[in-house]
Amino acid sequence: MERIGLIAGNGRLPFLFASAAREQGLEVVAVAHRGEADPSLEAEVAALTWVKLGQVDRIVRAFQKGGVKRAAMAGGIGRVRALTEARPDLGAVRIISRLRSFRDDALLRAVADYFESHGITIVAPTDWLAQALCPQGHLAGPRLNAAQEKDVTLGREVATLLGQADVGQTVVVHNGHVLALEAVEGTDEAIRRGGKYGGAGAVVVKRSKPGQDLRFDLPAVGPRTLETMQEVGAKVLALEAGKTVLLDAPELFRGADKAGISLIGVS
Missing domain, CATH: 3.40.50.20 (Rossmann fold)
Known part of the structure; x- marks a missing residue:
């Protein structure tokens, strides 16, 4: 073998x-x-x-x-x-x-x-894990409204710059304001910091770095990410389709539906 x-x-x-x-x-x-x-x-x-x-x-x-x-x-x-x-x-x-x-x-x-x-x-x-990569489109929870779609677009633009600087992968946005950027503290603490400054309703965007080497450090999210979002009342999780690993995807989708968190995969 x-x-x-x-x-x-x-x-x-x-x-x-x-x-x-x-x-x-x-x-x-x-x-x-x-x-x-x-x-x-x-x-x-x-x-x-x-x-x-x-x-x-x-x-x-x-x-x-x-x-x-x-x-x-x-x-x-x-x-x-x-x-x-x-x-x-x-x-x-x-x-x-x-x-x-x-x-x-x-x-x-x-x-x-x-x-x-x-x-x-x-x-x-x-x-070996192609089936665990995030698909494109609406995956769970409510459909996005116009303001949330704008926040996703802003978050992806900022996350691209963050990735180019090789700093982090996560950006937290609310009503056109960037609340938090992930650095050494990791995704969960970035989400908590964003919730502290922006209150309920924040949009969390996570994407790989431009030119990401697929051998290491791919973005990954799972049920624990949703738990952190629920702590601060964040309402949208936007992921890069095809380059984000979904940990325990069925549980992730069920949890998003139950918590009323919109989960989307963006090309």
Whole structure:
């Protein structure tokens, strides 16, 4: 049986990837980041090795021992944790020493190049998860009114600029005003901050960066995103169709309908 590697972070995406890979006849050898990945992932894979953030060579050794030639990155790494708890090994130091920019894309591409130099090709998790990508159109909840459609358009314009700067993926808008931009704090905290300043009725827009490398850092949303929106009374979630991963999509759609949150996929 062919083996596929999984570099696991937080959230549901590692579980979705492991399940999809198994269904397609692959044996999953996982490396999981302590403090991020869910320990129950161990029951879903053939082998699992725990690492601290920055232990690149330990990941390489685990995959080489497991006979892995291809691997995917799935799940997030909290940016605050990345800044405060990373434990770089010699491999990570070598990667960092060659970087001219410490932006996310440059760092992740450099990591992928390092793995490839050791015989492990980094592939896009969506190669196995095409069915989990957001479709285009109205997906759940009420139809948008004219004001909400304008806010979605504004949010996408600002999110494009935010992505070009390699800062974040989420923008919160209300009545033509930009309330919050995602940075190091992540999507949920950006939504909470936007709700604090704009009150109920906010529009949340999430999209990938222009020229996004599909191998890593794709936008992903799930039921937890809706829970955060309900906390602040946000009413619209607009996602980039074809490039946003829907975590537990049936539950997401049911939750949006129940909460009266409009969920749309925008081309």
